[in-house]
Structures are given as structure tokens and as C-alpha cells.
Amino acid sequence: MDHAAYGLAWLVFGLTHSALAGRTWFGRWSRIVYNVIATLQFLAVAALGAKLLGDRAVFVMPELARWSLGVVHLMGWGIVLASARFYDLGRLGGLTQLRHPELAPDEGLRTDGPHARLRHPLYAGAFLILWGAALSPLGLATACWGSLYLLIGTACEEHRLLRRYGEAYAEYRRRVPAFVPWRGLPLPLPPFCPNTSPATKGKGEVIMADGHSTPVLGIIGGSGVYDIDGLTNKEWRRIESPFGATSDEFLFGELNGQKLVFLPRHGRGHRIPPSELNFRANIDAMKRAGVTEILSVSAVGSLKEELPPGTFVIVDQFIDRTFARTKSFFETGLVAHVSMAHPVCGRLGDLVEAAAKEAGIICVRGGTYLVMEGPQFSTQAESNLYRQWGCDVIGMTNMPEAKLAREAEMCYASVAMVTDYDCWHPDHDAVTVDAIVKVLLANADRARSLVKTVAPKVTGRKAPCAKGCHTALDNAIITHGEVRDPAVVGRLDAVAGRVLKG
Incomplete structure (x- = not known):
């Protein structure tokens, strides 16, 4: 029952997070409001998990396994911090939009830096952070529910990017993997996130934008x-x-x-x-x-x-x-x-x-x-x-x-x-x-x-x-x-x- 309640909290967090993503209901304050709500909800989910599952004993495992998970956890943080260098943190936080509302709400399609190897390097790092901390029932439940949230959220994000950037993102998606630097592991779109774009019409016909088309x-x-x-x-x-x-x-x-x-x-x-x-x-x-x-x-x-x-x-x-x-x-x-x-x-x-x-x-x-x-x-x-x-x-x-x-x-x-x-x-x-x-x-x-x-x-x-x-x-x-x-x-x-x- 405790695991179900914890999972429900993650579900509510994910639905709210996805509903607010990319919205501009609050004008120049939209990104800041989005970040504040997401942070407060995440803290509430974490507090609920600690209350329901925090008193469970850690798993008994060999010391080598424990050290290995620690390395995985640190690798995840390393990927996240290294990737963050390539983002406009002021824009991510919402301060840039607050000072300059005439600017676009995001940075456009990123294909440079870590994005040249992975489409979602921040999420890839988050997976490693979650599973590297799976040392207890709370850690394992967080890794499972958090991973499910990341997979569904990423698939819907792919849908949004396809609609926004059309063939440019479709070509990038064919060329670069999502989380693992291995081209044989594509991320499928769920049925509620169809692979369509504004520049696509009919049976996969794509209007190309290069000068030789x-x-x-x-x-x-x-x-x-x-x-x-x-x-x-x-x-x-x-x-x-x-x-x-x-x-x-x-x-x-x-x-x-x-x-x-x-x-x-x-x-x-x-x-x-x-x-x-x-x-x-x-x-x-x-x-x-x-x-x-x-x-x-x-x-x-x-x-x-x-x-x-x-x-x-x-x-x-x-x-x-x-x-x-x-x-x-x-x-x-x-x-x-x-x-x-x-x-x-x-x-x-x-x-x-x-x-x-x-x-x-x-x-x-x-x-x-x-x-x-x-x-x-x-x-x-x-x-x-x-x-x-x-x-x-x-x-x-x-x-x-x-x-x-x-x-x-x-x-x-x-x-x-x-x-x-x-x-x-x-x-x-x-x-x-x-x-x-x-x-x-x-x-x-x-x-x-x-x-x-x-x-x-x-x-x-x-x-x-x-x-x-x-x-x-x-x-x-x-x-x-x-x-x-x-x-x-x-x-x-x-x-x-x-x-x-x-």
C-alpha cells in the first residue's frame, strides 16, 4: 500500500509537470512559476516517500556492489553537471525571461556539446543518479517510479520537439540516440505521442527546407x-x-x-x-x-x-x-x-x-x-x-x-x-x-x-x-x-x- 501511494504521488507530479511544461499562461513569470511548482511538488513527493518508506532497512549487498552503485551515482552527477555548462541557466531558471520578456522562452534545438552524442543528456544523468541510489526500498521505489516518469516525459517532449522543429528534429532523432550512446537503441514514441510535425502532411511526406529541394x-x-x-x-x-x-x-x-x-x-x-x-x-x-x-x-x-x-x-x-x-x-x-x-x-x-x-x-x-x-x-x-x-x-x-x-x-x-x-x-x-x-x-x-x-x-x-x-x-x-x-x-x-x- 505504501508503494502504491508513493507511486500515485509520482503520477500526480508527472502529470502536473507535463501540463505546465512549455506553457506561457503567466507571461514573463511562466518559467519561474513552473520551476517553483515543480520544486515544491518534488519536495512533497520526497517527503512522502521518506515518511512511508524511509524507515525500511537498507539492502544487504556485497561491498563491491555498493561501491559500484556509488560510482554509477557519481557518474550521473558528472553527466548532469557537465551538460549544464551548455545551457543558459538564467533562461532555464526563468530570470532571463523576467528581465527580457521579448526573448524566446527557450534556447531552440540543441545539437551541440553533449547533445551531439545524446538527445537527452540531463535525463541520462538522472537515470544514473536514481539507480545509483537504489540502496534501500525507498531508493529502489524512487528509481522505478522516477525512471517511468522520465521515460514518459521524454517521449512527450520528443513529440513536442517534432511538432516544433519538424524534419530538422526527425533527422536529429534518427542520427542521435536518446539516453545510451548506441544507435541501436531508439526511443519509441507512445501511441498518445504520434510522430507528426507541422511540416509533415499525408503519408510521411515532408517538405524539405534546403535550397536544392x-x-x-x-x-x-x-x-x-x-x-x-x-x-x-x-x-x-x-x-x-x-x-x-x-x-x-x-x-x-x-x-x-x-x-x-x-x-x-x-x-x-x-x-x-x-x-x-x-x-x-x-x-x-x-x-x-x-x-x-x-x-x-x-x-x-x-x-x-x-x-x-x-x-x-x-x-x-x-x-x-x-x-x-x-x-x-x-x-x-x-x-x-x-x-x-x-x-x-x-x-x-x-x-x-x-x-x-x-x-x-x-x-x-x-x-x-x-x-x-x-x-x-x-x-x-x-x-x-x-x-x-x-x-x-x-x-x-x-x-x-x-x-x-x-x-x-x-x-x-x-x-x-x-x-x-x-x-x-x-x-x-x-x-x-x-x-x-x-x-x-x-x-x-x-x-x-x-x-x-x-x-x-x-x-x-x-x-x-x-x-x-x-x-x-x-x-x-x-x-x-x-x-x-x-x-x-x-x-x-x-x-x-x-x-x-x-
Whole structure:
């Protein structure tokens, strides 16, 4: 009866621990609350075990066996302490999230250090600690119930990682064992934790994310473009990113038999202002979804008389005037510098231009997009200054989006949809809101028509990008391998996995 009660306590601990894992119900305090509850519950379980089984005599065993278990116990602690060096302990404890709530809640997929040999080195050490202390009925019961908890909890953690990282984690799982450095001992997923991922569809079909695979077109829709018409097999899916929450779920579907992924940049219903967009999470999740080419469509104001409302401009240059946004995936611990001399993919721009002509859309090839911080519009003095600089259109969303797409080695093209003239124009103040909304809706319809026309042209490509978009990181990373921050490397498994794993 005592053993059953002790086992029930472990069961309650395990269910609560699993239910709270990864939750963000308490905002920036979520990780700290999770750790406090887990610690208090574990102490309660330990106290109950000591009360029920603590007075039982230790097992009688040869001295050599006792010493051997002691060695196993110490080995377990050694593995745990050695593995802990590769984690951000502030993030694990929740203090980092408390001070910097804008950061992702975890460190991303870890495949370095001890994770190169074992998928779960901390749990492997915990097994040894538990069984090395099995010197009494209490120690043996703790080892049995604790091991069962670790096995089930790890299997569910595998399920979460497969859903979050898709094929990247599936490949890592095939290559690296769970607890024992022996490839012939895979960890099976229980029936309630199926082997699925957001990038998996149908009978094991996986959308690959490398530049040499079949191209997959991703659409980032700006103001007025919140869905894509004509998609079949549609499904909205959440894709998790180590860089935090994306603007919305992603719409997966097929357009004339071609795979397509769509993200409403501001969220459905236009919930998120430009300065609060999580550009890093959006681009990272696009890469995880298997997207190789991004077509960005966004509403802009015109800085030139010859670009009236309703005109589409295929942008080829940017002037970035934003100042409150994180503009790179790379940071202290892993430094990289990519070229932005030609910030968009010329090959993808050619396809968009051809599709626009085919769809009968008024389109201008080439133009400079001035990206302002917003959310306020520019002053008249600023508008005239930007005209003197030679800018063609002005908007708030294409930076750092284009820079991040380049760092992620993805082809990127921008279609700027003119809704009105900026405030430099003498007739600007006479334009009504109704007139602007009318143009905005008409532009959105034309944008959806453009997507339908360009999709088969993009997905018909078989070779890697001749403009070098898919190899942008070949010579960009300058931090030496031995001093790279494992936490940063882990977060970049999708964005820079091609070069970091090579």
C-alpha cells in the first residue's frame, strides 16, 4: 500500500509537470512559476516517500556492489553537471525571461556539446543518479517510479520537439540516440505521442527546407491581404520558433497542385503594428515550414507622381530608417555579415514581373522603398526629403524582413502596392479614407490574382537560385567554431543549419 501511494504521488507530479511544461499562461513569470511548482511538488513527493518508506532497512549487498552503485551515482552527477555548462541557466531558471520578456522562452534545438552524442543528456544523468541510489526500498521505489516518469516525459517532449522543429528534429532523432550512446537503441514514441510535425502532411511526406529541394513559395501578406483565394487542402497551422511567437498561424495549402504557405504579416484582422512585428520568428518559421522563396506584398505610399494609387512596384532597393527592431538572427556568440548590396532576388523578381503582365496588373519593375519606423506617417518635410533621396515608395514593413530572409538563405521579392500619394503631394489632404480603403481592397484582389499566376512559375524551378540567395551564408560567419555560443547556434538550426552543420 505504501508503494502504491508513493507511486500515485509520482503520477500526480508527472502529470502536473507535463501540463505546465512549455506553457506561457503567466507571461514573463511562466518559467519561474513552473520551476517553483515543480520544486515544491518534488519536495512533497520526497517527503512522502521518506515518511512511508524511509524507515525500511537498507539492502544487504556485497561491498563491491555498493561501491559500484556509488560510482554509477557519481557518474550521473558528472553527466548532469557537465551538460549544464551548455545551457543558459538564467533562461532555464526563468530570470532571463523576467528581465527580457521579448526573448524566446527557450534556447531552440540543441545539437551541440553533449547533445551531439545524446538527445537527452540531463535525463541520462538522472537515470544514473536514481539507480545509483537504489540502496534501500525507498531508493529502489524512487528509481522505478522516477525512471517511468522520465521515460514518459521524454517521449512527450520528443513529440513536442517534432511538432516544433519538424524534419530538422526527425533527422536529429534518427542520427542521435536518446539516453545510451548506441544507435541501436531508439526511443519509441507512445501511441498518445504520434510522430507528426507541422511540416509533415499525408503519408510521411515532408517538405524539405534546403535550397536544392523542390521550391516552396511563401507569401507574406500586408495590409488588406489576410488570406489566399483558390487554395485546396487548406489548413491553418501554428509553427513554433525559438525566436518567439509568429504573427499568426500559417495557412498551408495547394494552388493548382503546387504547395504554398501564407502568413498574414499583421495577423488576421490586422492586430499587430509594424514596430511590434516579430520579424525573426516569422522568417524562421517560414524556413521551418519548408519555404524556399518568399513573396512579400505590402501597402505603401507613393513618392512619385508617375506611381499613382493602384500601381504595383517590384522593389529592388531599400533605405532602412527603422530603429526599434531586431535586425539580425546573429548576435553575441555567433557573428555574421551578409551582403545586402542587392537586397532582393532578381530571379524571383523576373518571375513576379512576368506573372503581373500575364495577370494584367499595372506593374513597375524596380524602385527604392523607404522603410520608416511608424506607426505614425511621415511629416511633409520628411516626405520631401525622401523624394530628394530618390525614393519611390514609403512603407513600414519590409525591413528587417528582407535582411532576415537573406540571412536565412531564402529568395525574397517585394511587391509594394501603392494605396495613395504620401503627404508631399498637393492633393494629399483631399483624399478621403473611403477612397484609400477602396484602393486598398482593389490592390488586395490584384495581389491574390498575382499569387495565383506566379505560384506555378516559382515552383517550376528545379535548380538552386543562380543569384546566390541559397548560399548567402557561405562566407558570412566569422566567429571561430570553438568560441561560438551553443545557445545561439541552437536557435539557428533552421536559419543557418546548412553551414553550421557542415
